[in-house]
Amino acid sequence: MSAVQHISPARRFKDRLAGGLVYLAFAIAVVPLVAVLWMVIQHGVARLDLEFLTHSMRNIGARDAGGGAYHAILGTLEQVALSSLISVPVGLLTAIYLVEYGRGGQLSRAISFFVDVMTGIPSVVSGLFILAFWILALGMPFSGFAGALALSILMMPTVVRSAEEMLRLVPNDLREAAYALGVPKWRTIVKVVLPTAFTGIATGIMLAVARVAGETAPLLLTVFFTDSINEDPFNGPQMGLPLYVFDQAARPTDVAVDRAWAGALTLILIVMLLNLAARFIGWWRSPARNR
Amino acid sequence: MAKQITVSGLDAYYGSHKAIEDVSMTIEPASITAFIGPSGCGKSTFLRTLNRMHEVIPGARVQGKVMLDGQDLYAGDIEPVSVRRMIGMVFQRPNPFPTMSIYENVAAGLRLNGRQAKSKTDDVVERSLRGANLWNEVKDRLNKPGAGLSGGQQQRLCIARAIAVQPDVLLMDEPCSALDPISTLAIEDLMVELKSEFTIVIVTHNMQQAARVSDRTAFFNLAGQGQPGKVIEMDETSRIFTNPSEKATEDYITGRFG
Ligand SMILES: Nc1ncnc2c1ncn2[C@@H]1O[C@H](COP(=O)(O)OP(=O)(O)O)[C@@H](O)[C@H]1O
Ligand SMILES: [Mg+2]
Numbered sequence: 022m023s024a025v026q027h028i029s030p031a032r033r034f035k036d037r038l039a040g041g042l043v044y045l046a047f048a049i050a051v052v053p054l055v056a057v058l059w060m061v062i063q064h065g066v067a068r069l070d071l072e073f074l075t076h077s078m079r080n081i082g083a084r085d086a087g088g089g090a091y092h093a094i095l096g097t098l099e100q101v102a103l104s105s106l107i108s109v110p111v112g113l114l115t116a117i118y119l120v121e122y123g124r125g126g127q128l129s130r131a132i133s134f135f136v137d138v139m140t141g142i143p144s145v146v147s148g149l150f151i152l153a154f155w156i157l158a159l160g161m162p163f164s165g166f167a168g169a170l171a172l173s174i175l176m177m178p179t180v181v182r183s184a185e186e187m188l189r190l191v192p193n194d195l196r197e198a199a200y201a202l203g204v205p206k207w208r209t210i211v212k213v214v215l216p217t218a219f220t221g222i223a224t225g226i227m228l229a230v231a232r233v234a235g236e237t238a239p240l241l242l243t244v245f246f247t248d249s250i251n252e253d254p255f256n257g258p259q260m261g262l263p264l265y266v267f268d269q270a271a272r273p274t275d276v277a278v279d280r281a282w283a284g285a286l287t288l289i290l291i292v293m294l295l296n297l298a299a300r301f302i303g304w305w306r307s308p309a310r311n312r
Numbered sequence: 313m314a315k316q317i318t319v320s321g322l323d324a325y326y327g328s329h330k331a332i333e334d335v336s337m338t339i340e341p342a343s344i345t346a347f348i349g350p351s352g353c354g355k356s357t358f359l360r361t362l363n364r365m366h367e368v369i370p371g372a373r374v375q376g377k378v379m380l381d382g383q384d385l386y387a388g389d390i391e392p393v394s395v396r397r398m399i400g401m402v403f404q405r406p407n408p409f410p411t412m413s414i415y416e417n418v419a420a421g422l423r424l425n426g427r428q429a430k431s432k433t434d435d436v437v438e439r440s441l442r443g444a445n446l447w448n449e450v451k452d453r454l455n456k457p458g459a460g461l462s463g464g465q466q467q468r469l470c471i472a473r474a475i476a477v478q479p480d481v482l483l484m485d486e487p488c489s490a491l492d493p494i495s496t497l498a499i500e501d502l503m504v505e506l507k508s509e510f511t512i513v514i515v516t517h518n519m520q521q522a523a524r525v526s527d528r529t530a531f532f533n534l535a536g537q538g539q540p541g542k543v544i545e546m547d548e549t550s551r552i553f554t555n556p557s558e559k560a561t562e563d564y565i566t567g568r569f570g
Contacts, residue, residue, distance in 0.1 A: 124370045194407040198470070200368055202421035202477055203397025212424050216411040306411075 058289070065286030068279045074287075077260075078248035086276040090284050092250040093265035096165055097291070099254040100244065100261055101234050103169035104176055109226055111173075112180030119181070120188040121210055139178040147174040148239030156243065163245040165254030168261065171239035176229045183225025187218040220303035227299040231292045237263035262288040314342040314511040315381040315398075315480040317362060322376030323540070324357050324366055331357045333540035335376070337530060339481075344503060344512045346522035346549065349532030349564070354541030355515045358532070359483050362513065363399035364392040380480070397425075400479035404486040406466035408458030408473070415454040417469055421477035436476050444472035445502050464495025471502065481511040489517060500525050519565055523553050531561045 076089035115132065123129025151171040155161050191214050199209040215222075240246075245258035246268060262284050269281035317339040324332045332354035339345045347355045360366040361374050364385060378385045385395050408417045418437045422428060437454070441447040446468040450461070458469050467487060474482060484503075488496040496518075503512055503525050516522050522529055530546035545558045556562045563569055 192407070194403065194405060195409060197365065197368065197401075198403065198407045198409070198473075199420070199424065200393075201363065201365060201396055201401035201403075202424065202473065203393050203395075204421070204424040205393050208424055213409055213411075217409070219411075 061282065061286050061289060064279070064282035066283075068283035069286055073280070073283050077250045079250070081248070083272070084274050084276070088280065090260075090262065090265050090280070090287060092247065093260040093262045093284065094287060094291070095250065095252065096244065096254075096259040096264075097234060097262040097288070100165045100168045100172060100240070100259070101230055103166060103254060104172035104233060105226070105230060107169065108173040108176040108180055108229070112177045112229075113184050113222070115177075115181045116184035116188055117210060119185050121206070121214070136178045136181050139174065140182065142174065144171075144175055144236050145238035145242070147171045148242035150174065151239070152242040162256060163243065163258045164256055165244050165251075165259040168240045168244035168259070169254070171243045172233040172236060175236065175239070176233045179229035179232060180226055183228065184218075184222045187221035187225060188214060190221065191217045216306070219306055223299045223303050227296050230295055234292055235263055235288060237261075237267050240264050241267075262291070313480055314507075314509060316341045317481065317511065317513075318377075318379040319362075320377045320379075322358070322361060322374065322378065324354070324361050324374050325372065326357075326369065327371040329538075330540040332361075332532075333542055335543050337543060337546050339511060339513060340528065341511045342507055342509070343527040344507050344514060344525050346526035346529045347513070347515045347532060348517075348519065348522050348529060349541070349544075350534075350569070351517075352541075353532040353534045355532050356485050357541075359401075359485055359513060359515055362481070362483055363401055364395045365401060367392065397421075397477060398479055399481040399483060400474035400477060402467070402470050402474050402482065402484040402487050405490055406463060406470050408461075408466050408469050410457070410459050412458060413455045414450050414458050414461070414469060417458040418472045418476050420473055425477075440472040440476040443475050443506065444468045445498060445505075446472055462495075464491045464498060467491060467495065467499060468502070471499070475506070475510070479510065481513065482506065484512065484514040486515050486517060488521065496521070519553075523549060529553070531556075531558070531564060533560055533564070 072087060073089040074094070075091050076087070077092035078088045078090075079092075081088035115136070119129050119132060123132070148171045151167055151174075155167050155170060156163060161167060195213055195217060196209055199213045200206070204212070240261045240263060244261060244264070246260055246264045247258040248260075251257050251259050266281045266284040266288070269277045269284060272278070318337075319339075320336045322332070322335040323330060335358055347359065349355055357366060362378060362385075366372050366374055374386065376386070380395075380398065384390070409420060412420060415437055416423070418440050419428075419433050422433055422436060438447060441450065446465060449465060450456075450469075458466065461469060467490075471482075471487075488499055491499070500521065503514065506512060507527075514522075514526065526549045528546065529549045529552040531544045531552065532541050533544045534541040545552065545556060545561045547556070552561060553565060556565070
C-alpha cells in the first residue's frame with residue numbers, strides 16, 4: 022500500500038499553464054466581438070435618435086443630414102418574420118420527421134443529405150435563385166416576400182439541424198414513459214418531446230433568425246431597394262437594414278456614413294432583443310422557475 | 313380490475329437476433345408475479361412484449377400469443393395504444409416528465425389522452441398519489457417540478473402516474489434497482505397493497521425481494537451467449553425458493569451462477 026500522494030509541483034504547474042492558455046484563448050476570441058460592438062456603438066449612437074427610428078429617406082437629398090431607417094427597420098422585420106413563418110414550420114416538421122419517424126431509412130437519409138447541401142448554399146446564390154425563378158420566370162414583382170423566400174432558403178437548413186439536435190437530446194425514456202400511459206405517438210411528440218426540447222429549439226431558431234437578419238446579397242437581388250416606406254411586403258421594392266447600411270455607407274458624405282453606423286447598431290439591437298425575448302420565453306417555460 | 317394474462321409460444325426478436333424463445337406462462341390476476349434470472353436473458357424484453365412496448369424499438373418484432381382475459385393482444389385489429397392503456401409500466405430508472413409539475417405528471421395519462429374535467433382530475437391525482445404512498449410528502453408542493461423529488465419519491469411518482477389511468481395490469485422492470493433500501497421497502501409495501509386491484513408483474517435482480525413480495529416466480533435463463541432466453545421454470549414463489557424442480561434454478565438462487 023502506497024501512501025496518499027501530494028500533487029507534484031510539475032502537475033500543479035501544468036494545470037496552471039493549461040488554465041492560463043484557456044483564458045488566453047478566450048480573451049483572443051472575445052477581442053473581435055468587443056471591438057465590433059465598441060466601434061458600432063461609438064459611431065452609431067450619434068444618429069440613433071427618434072427621427073432615425075421614425076423617418077424614411079424619402080425626399081432627403083444626397084448631402085442632407087436627417088432622415089432615418091424606419092422603412093428599412095419595417096422591411097427587415099417583415100422580411101424576417103415572413104421567412105421565419107415559412108422556414109420554422111417546415112424546418113421543425115422536417116426535424117421531427119428525421120428524429121421521430123425517419124428511423125434512418127432511405128427518405129430520411131436523402132433529406133439529411135439535401136439539408137447538408139442547403140447549408141452550404143452561398144447566400145447570393147439563394148438570392149439569384151429567387152430572382153431567376155420567382156421574379157424573372159414567374160414574373161412576380163420585386164418584393165419583401167421575394168426576399169423572405171430567399172432568406173428562408175438560408176434559414177431552413179439551420180432550423181432543421183438545430184431542432185434535430187435538440188430532439189435527439191430528449192431521452193428515449195420520456196417517450197417510452199408516455200407510450201406506456203397509452204399516449205399515441207403524435208401526442209407524445211407534441212406534449213412531451215417538443216416541450217422538453219423547447220428551450221433548445223427556440224435558441225436554434227433565434228440563431229437562424231440572427232443569421233438571416235444580417236444578409237445583404239439575397240435582398241439586393243429580390244427586394245431591390247427604396248428610400249420610401251413600403252408597408253406591403255407582397256408588392257413593390259422594400260428596404261432592409263443590411264441594404265440600408267450597404268447603401269448609406271457607399272454614399273460619399275459624412276451624414277450618410279453616420280446613418281450607416283446607426284443602421285448597423287439598430288440591426289444589432291434588434292437581433293439582441295429577439296435573443297433576449299427567446300431566452301425569456303425559455304426561462305418562463307422552464308420548470309426551474311417554480312423550484 | 314385485475315386481469316389474467318396468458319402467453320403461449322412467444323418469440324421476440326431485435327432485427328434478426330432472437331432475444332426470447334417459446335415463452336408460455338399464465339400470470340394470475342390480483343397477484344404479484346416475479347421474473348428472475350441472469351442479466352441479458354430477456355426478462356425486460358418479455359415484459360415489454362406484454363404491453364406491446366417491444367415493437368416501439370426499430371426492427372423489433374414478436375411472434376406468438378398474449379391473451380388478456382381471453383383477448384388476443386397481438387390480433388391484427390388491436391390498437392397497441394389501447395393495450396398500453398390497460399397494461400401500465402414502471403421503468404427501471406424513474407422518468408418523470410421534466411417539464412411537468414408533480415400534479416401534471418400524475419395527471420399526464422388523463423390529460424395527454426384528452427380527457428379532463430378539473431375536479432375529476434384533482435380526485436384522480438389525489439387518489440393516485442395516496443395509492444402510491446406519496447400524498448403526504450408532496451401534497452403541499454403539487455405544483456413543483458417532479459424532477460425535484462428524491463429518487464425513491466420519483467419512482468413512487470411514476471407509480472402514481474401509471475395507476476392514475478387505472479390499468480388492469482402493472483408491469484415493473486426492476487423498479488427498485490436505482491433506489492436505497494428504505495425507498496425499496498416503501499415500494500415493496502406499496503406493491504403488496506396494490507395487488508388487490510392490479511395484476512402486478514415485477515422483474516427483479518434481488519432474490520429477497522422476489523421472495524418477500526411475489527406469489528409466483530418465473531426463472532429465465534439462456535443456454536449461452538447469443539442464444540435466446542427461455543423460461544426454465546415457473547411456480548409458487550415458496551416452492552421456487554425452497555424446492556425448485558430444475559437444477560439451474562437451484563444453482564441460480566443459491567448464488568452458484570448469475
Ligand atoms: N434495444 C435493443 N436492441 C437490440 N438488442 C437488445 C435491445 N435490448 C435488449 N437487447 C438484447 O436482448 C437480450 C435480452 O435483453 P434484456 O431483455 O434486456 O435482458 P434482461 O432484462 O433479462 O437483462 C440481450 O441479449 C440484449 O442484448
Ligand atoms: Mg432488464
